[in-house]
Each structure stands twice: as structure tokens, then as C-alpha cells.
Amino acid sequence: MSIDTLPPAGPASSSLAHNQLPRYTTQIVLVASLAVGAGLSAVFGGFSPIRFAVLSTLVFLIVNTTLSAVVEGRRKAVDKLVTALVYTAFGIALVPLISVIWSVLDNGLERFSLDFLQTSMRNVTGLNDQQALEGAAPFIGGAYHAIVGTFLITALASVISVPIGLLTSIYLVEYGRGRLARAITFFVDVMTGIPSIVAGLFAAALFAVLFGVGTRNGFAGAVALSVLMIPVVVRSSEEMLRIVPNELREAAYALGVPKWRTIVRVVVPTAISGIASGVTLAIARVVGETAPLIVTAGFTSSINTNPFSDWMMSLPAYVYSQAMRPLSGSSPQPSFDRAWAAALTLILIVMVLNLVARLIARLFAPKTGR
Amino acid sequence: MTTTATPPPTERRSAPPRAKARPGDRIFSRSAQVAGILILIILAGVAAFLVREALPTFTADPSEIDGGEGFLSYVWPLVFGTVAAALIALVVATPLALGIALFISHFAPRRLAQGLGYVVDLLAAIPSVVFGLWGIQWLAPQVQPAWAWLADNLGFIPLFTGPASATGRTMMTAGLVLAVMILPIITAISREVFLQTPTLHEEAALALGATRWEMIRMAVLPFGRPGIISGIMLGLGRALGETMAVAMVLSTGGFTWSMLTSGNNTIAAEIALDFPESSGLKTNTLIAAGLVLFVITLAVNMFARWIVSRRSEFSGAN
Numbered sequence: 098m099s100i101d102t103l104p105p106a107g108p109a110s111s112s113l114a115h116n117q118l119p120r121y122t123t124q125i126v127l128v129a130s131l132a133v134g135a136g137l138s139a140v141f142g143g144f145s146p147i148r149f150a151v152l153s154t155l156v157f158l159i160v161n162t163t164l165s166a167v168v169e170g171r172r173k174a175v176d177k178l179v180t181a182l183v184y185t186a187f188g189i190a191l192v193p194l195i196s197v198i199w200s201v202l203d204n205g206l207e208r209f210s211l212d213f214l215q216t217s218m219r220n221v222t223g224l225n226d227q228q229a230l231e232g233a234a235p236f237i238g239g240a241y242h243a244i245v246g247t248f249l250i251t252a253l254a255s256v257i258s259v260p261i262g263l264l265t266s267i268y269l270v271e272y273g274r275g276r277l278a279r280a281i282t283f284f285v286d287v288m289t290g291i292p293s294i295v296a297g298l299f300a301a302a303l304f305a306v307l308f309g310v311g312t313r314n315g316f317a318g319a320v321a322l323s324v325l326m327i328p329v330v331v332r333s334s335e336e337m338l339r340i341v342p343n344e345l346r347e348a349a350y351a352l353g354v355p356k357w358r359t360i361v362r363v364v365v366p367t368a369i370s371g372i373a374s375g376v377t378l379a380i381a382r383v384v385g386e387t388a389p390l391i392v393t394a395g396f397t398s399s400i401n402t403n404p405f406s407d408w409m410m411s412l413p414a415y416v417y418s419q420a421m422r423p424l425s426g427s428s429p430q431p432s433f434d435r436a437w438a439a440a441l442t443l444i445l446i447v448m449v450l451n452l453v454a455r456l457i458a459r460l461f462a463p464k465t466g467r
Numbered sequence: 468m469t470t471t472a473t474p475p476p477t478e479r480r481s482a483p484p485r486a487k488a489r490p491g492d493r494i495f496s497r498s499a500q501v502a503g504i505l506i507l508i509i510l511a512g513v514a515a516f517l518v519r520e521a522l523p524t525f526t527a528d529p530s531e532i533d534g535g536e537g538f539l540s541y542v543w544p545l546v547f548g549t550v551a552a553a554l555i556a557l558v559v560a561t562p563l564a565l566g567i568a569l570f571i572s573h574f575a576p577r578r579l580a581q582g583l584g585y586v587v588d589l590l591a592a593i594p595s596v597v598f599g600l601w602g603i604q605w606l607a608p609q610v611q612p613a614w615a616w617l618a619d620n621l622g623f624i625p626l627f628t629g630p631a632s633a634t635g636r637t638m639m640t641a642g643l644v645l646a647v648m649i650l651p652i653i654t655a656i657s658r659e660v661f662l663q664t665p666t667l668h669e670e671a672a673l674a675l676g677a678t679r680w681e682m683i684r685m686a687v688l689p690f691g692r693p694g695i696i697s698g699i700m701l702g703l704g705r706a707l708g709e710t711m712a713v714a715m716v717l718s719t720g721g722f723t724w725s726m727l728t729s730g731n732n733t734i735a736a737e738i739a740l741d742f743p744e745s746s747g748l749k750t751n752t753l754i755a756a757g758l759v760l761f762v763i764t765l766a767v768n769m770f771a772r773w774i775v776s777r778r779s780e781f782s783g784a785n
Contacts (some may be wrong), residue, residue: 170589172681173678176681180680186563186566194586206546257585263497264498268503270498272500280507284510286768287510290704294760297518299512300516301742302520305750307618311746324509385595391742413711416597436600437600447593
């Protein structure tokens with residue numbers, strides 16, 4: 098009584114089984130094409146990182162696909178081609194990211210110092226820059242006035258937008274029914290799409306009508322930023338309030354707690370981590386806005402701590418003016434260095450804000466799972 | 468027994484328990500409502516003030532407008548530039564963004580995927596003025612040889628007419644910078660919808676013997692199409708309204724078909740460059756141009772939302 102086992106089917110006997118390349122083929126082809134790419138780029142006009150990368154990728158795509166098409170069939174070959182293309186797309190996307198961060202660090206660190214953060218541009222002229230380049234005088238001039246301006250304008254914008262945005266999201270989630278709520282949802286969507294320069298034009302037009310043509314001050318900039326910030330705050334807070342479980346609200350009502358106290362003491366505290374991180378992200382977004390500020394707050398080289406009168410510099414506007422209108426036309430390098438250093442400061446602020454948002458979301462998250 | 472235990476439903480409905488109207492409740496709900504209405508007022512204000520300040524442009528004598536031939540002939544080259552830069556950005560960014568989204572959702576190892584998503588989101592966090600600075604000082608000199616090559620070899624196409632600008636500050640470069648800026652938007656939205664593909668669909672495709680690409684083509688892409696389209700449209704909206712990258716990178720000038728020479732300008736960049744020093748009718752003209760931009764981006768964004776809402780009702784997710 099022995100059980101007969103069927104002889105194993107050979108690869109050729111089944112129409113479902115195809116020839117397969119060994120798993121490590123891709124790696125081998127990759128290494129080979131890197132070598133060929135290096136060789137080709139050396140032949141065609143000298144080695145350069147870009148040429149090397151492009152040629153190696155092309156060689157790899159062609160060889161890997163053809164090999165697979167010959168041995169494994171068309172479907173597997175297409176699959177491998179797409180896989181390689183997807184990896185390439187990701188590789189290409191890393192190029193701008195790395196190069197932006199690298200060039201900001203590389204150029205920005207040149208002039209980035211405590212001195213840069215603590216001095217303004219008052220009385221710094223092109224002559225200073227020329228002398229500094231010739232080694233006759235030290236480099237002077239910093240971004241203190243711009244940092245102060247950015248801080249004040251952003252703080253004002255937050256003071257305007259956070260209450261409005263938070264209350265609106267509470268209205269939409271807790272009270273809003275019917276046509277008004279739908280209209281608000283729709284127009285918040287519309288507001289998210291407003292180009293930043295249009296928001297700036299609105300604030301400029303508003304202040305021109307109210308206080309006379311050509312009025313520029315920090316507050317006008319804050320109004321422009323609020324137009325951009327309110328929809329972001331509404332969206333993120335609304336999402337956070339919506340995920341608060343209904344059981345919590347019902348439990349509070351069952352205990353006889355009024356609706357407004359339920360919202361203030363139960364719903365908002367439960368969602369506060371998400372709301373706070375959303376607000377921080379909204380701030381991080383408007384801190385870097387340039388266009389609305391250059392049409393509303395203007396440029397200045399002095400420190401101005403009063404957002405309600407006179408022009409006010411901000412960090413993005415500082416980067417813009419130093420890069421586009423160097424103090425000294427013949428020796429612009431010191432101005433460019435200042436622009437990069439200010440860009441580095443700006444990125445640091447944005448990154449810190451993003452980090453803070455993540456920390457808030459994690460630290461103040463409601464305790465669950467008990 | 469059960470029929471006697473339940474009271475007749477009419478009785479319960481006759482006396483609905485009404486909550487006592489508390490002043491705290493009224494104040495709170497009223498202030499929340501006011502905040503919501505305030506948003507509507509702000510938006511109405513944006514439209515009203517822009518229209519009010521733009522009106523003198525349309526009533527003024529055409530010869531007084533910049534260019535001397537009326538508002539339309541002033542604004543159409545700007546509209547052309549705006550659309551051209553945005554389209555270049557879209558053509559470059561869309562395939563890349565879809566590739567990255569697929570990489571993160573279906574190709575990268577699970578443990579890496581989240582971190583990679585964060586890396587791409589980093590791009591979105593970088594302020595636009597930094598991209599402008601990077602574009603003018605790093606990217607423009609790097610890509611200039613490529614544009615010169617295009618002008619030499621494909622110069623018969625009107626878009627690539629030479630000679631290429633020696634500085635590299637052209638519409639193509641500006642479009643590339645815009646592409647980098649809208650890449651994270653399209654990626655983020657496509658990634659979200661790709662991740663929401665029902666696992667059953669994917670597993671069914673794989674179980675039928677599909678390769679990974681066939682599974683993506685048959686299960687993931689059809690499911691994610693509305694998301695992809697809305698992501699592209701939102702990216703387009705951003706590219707149309709983006710100011711600083713173009714204002715800094717492009718060496719502006721009059722209308723030209725060539726994307727490889729200096730010239731052309733976008734509405735947003737024109738406003739940013741000219742508004743600070745403008746006065747009188749020029750200010751009104753610029754605000755009118757801003758109104759045109761507002762209308763264009765509004766239409767694009769509405770279209771994006773409409774696609775999403777139209778498809779969400781019968782998507783496979785619910």
C-alpha cells in the first residue's frame with residue numbers, strides 16, 4: 098500500500114510557470130550599469146555627477162527590462178520597468194530637496210551668527226559691503242529688524258485668526274445645520290484657494306480705502322496673513338473636533354452639563370492636541386509668506402516695533418530684497434550671503450514650528466486604551 | 468406581554484423634553500455663529516474691495532493703461548505667462564508625484580514608507596522665497612546648458628526658439644521651481660487615495676496572478692483617479708497663484724513664445740514686482756489683474772472640488 102507520488106512537473110510542462118531570473122539579477126544589473134554609466138560619461142565629455150546618474154539610470158532601465166523580456170516574458174518585464182521608473186521618480190524628487198537644504202546650509206552658515214541675529218540694516222550701505230569685500234572693514238548688517246517684524250506680524254495674524262477659526266470650526270461641528278453651515282464650509286474651501294498675492298492685494302486695498310492710498314504697516318500684513326491662515330485653522334480644527342467620540346458628549350449631557358460647558362470642558366480639551374498642532378502648522382505656513390507682505394508691510398532697514406504705523410520688514414521680504422536688490426550693485430555677494438543667512442533663519446523657524454506641532458500632538462494627546 | 472410593556476408611541480411624542488435655554492448656551496452658540504458669518508463677510512470683503520479698486524481700470528481711457536491699448540491687451544500676455552508656467556510645472560511634477568506616491572504606498576518597505584512621506588512633506592514646509600533664492604542662485608546656472616541644448620536641437624519648435632538666455636532665468640526654470648513646489652501637494656493627495664485602496668481589491672488582483680504593476684493598474688489607479696485629478700488641480704491652483712518663485716527666478720519682459728529666453732511674466736509676479744512702487748491708475752490696473760488671477764484660481768479649485776464630490780458618492784470605500 099504505498100502511495101504513488103506524481104513526478105514533479107518540469108518548468109516547460111506548465112503554461113503557468115515561466116522561466117525566472119534569479120532574484121539577485123537586479124542587483125547585478127544595477128552594479129553593472131553603474132560601471133557602464135561611469136565609463137560612458139567619461140567617454141562623452143568628462144565625468145559629472147548628473148551625466149553619470151542619467152546614463153547609469155538609462156542603461157539600467159534598458160538592460161534590466163530587455164533581460165526580463167527575453168527570459169521572463171512581457172508582463173514581468175513591464176512590471177520591472179515600472180518598478181524601476183517608480184524608484185527613479187523618488188530618486189529625482191530627492192534631488193531638489195537635498196540641494197535646497199544643502200545650498201541653504203552651505204551659503205547660509207557663511208554669515209549666520211549671533212551678530213547677524215542681533216543687528217539691523219540701519220545705516221548699512223553698499224560702501225560697507227565693498228569695503229568688507231576688500232577686507233578693509235568687517236561685514237556688518239543683520240536681520241534683527243526683520244525677525245522682530247516677522248514675529249509681530251505673525252503674532253497679530255494668529256491673534257486674529259485663531260479665535261475666528263476655532264469658533265467657526267466649533268460652529269460647524271457642534272451647531273451648524275442647514276444652509277449657513279453649508280455656505281461656510283463651501284467658502285472656507287474657496288478661501289483655501291486664494292492666491293497669497295490676492296490676499297495681500299485685498300489688505301492693501303482695504304487699508305487704502307480706510308486710511309488713505311499707500312498705507313503700509315505691519316497690521317495690514319497681519320490682516321493679509323489672516324485671510325490665508327483662517328481657512329487652515331478652520332479645516333484642521335474641524336477635523337480634530339469631528340473625531341471626538343459622540344459618547345463623550347452624550348455622557349456630559351446625561352449628567353446635566355449645558356452644551357456650551359460640554360464643548361468648553363469636554364470636547365475641546367479632548368481635541369486640544371490636534372487643534373494646537375494644527376494651529377502651529379498654520380503659523381508655520383504663514384511665517385514664510387512673502388508676496389502678501391511686500392505689498393502690505395513694505396520694506397525698511399530699521400527696527401520698527403509698532404505694527405500700527407510705518408513700514409515693517411519681515412524675514413521673507415528681507416530675503417527677497419537682499420537677493421533681488423543688493424546694496425551694492427558692483428559687489429552683491431555680501432547681500433546674497435545675508436539673503437541666504439536669512440533664508441536659513443526662516444527655515445529654522447519653520448522647522449522648529451513643525452517639530453513643536455508634532456511634540457504638542459504627542460504630549461497632549463488624550464490618554465486612551467485604559 | 469411585550470405589547471403591554473411598551474407605552475404607546477403617541478404618548479412619548481406628546482411631551483418632548485425641552486432643554487432649558489441657558490444664557491451661557493445662547494452666548495456661546497451666538498459667538499460661534501458670528502465667527503462663521505465673519506468668514507463670509509471677509510470673503511465678500513475680499514471680492515468687494517478688489518472689484519472696487521479695480522473698477523477705475525475698466526472705465527479709464529484705454530491709452531492710459533500700461534501699454535496704451537487698454538486692460539485686455541495688458542493682461543492677456545500675463546495670463547499666457549501664468550498658464551504657461553503652471554503647465555510646465557504640471558507636466559514635470561505630475562508623473563514624478565505619481566511615481567513618488569506609488570513608491571511610498573506600494574513599493575517602499577513598510578517601515579521606511581512613513582519616514583519617506585515625511586521627507587516629501589518637508590518640501591512643502593520650505594517657504595516659497597527660499598525656493599526663489601535657490602532657483603535664481605543654484606538651479607538657473609545648473610539648467611542653463613540643458614536649455615541651450617534644447618534651443619540648439621529643438622529650436623524649430625516655437626516654444627524652444629533660441630538663443631537660450633545665458634543666465635538661465637527663463638520660463639522653463641521658473642516652471643521647474645514651481646514643479647518642485649507643487650510636487651508635495653500632488654504627492655500627498657495621491658498617496659492618501661492610494662493607501663485607501665480596498666485591500667481586498669489588491670489581494671484579489673494578486674491572487675489572480677497579476678504582477679504588482681498589473682495590480683496597480685487594475686485596482687489602485689482606477690480607485691484613486693478622482694483623488695489624482697483633484698490633487699493635480701489643487702497643484703495647478705497653487706502653481707497659478709505662486710508669486711515669489713517666478714518673481715525672483717524669471718527675468719521678466721514682454722510676450723514671447725519662447726520658454727527659453729528671458730521675457731513673459733505671470734500675473735502674480737507682475738503684481739509683486741510692480742505694486743510696491745505703483746501709484747494712481749497703475750495700482751488699479753494691478754488690482755484688476757489680481758482679480759483676474761483670483762477668478763482663474765477659483766475656477767480651477769472649484770473644478771477640483773467638484774470632481775472629488777462627484778466621485779465620492781460611488782467610490783468603493785463606503
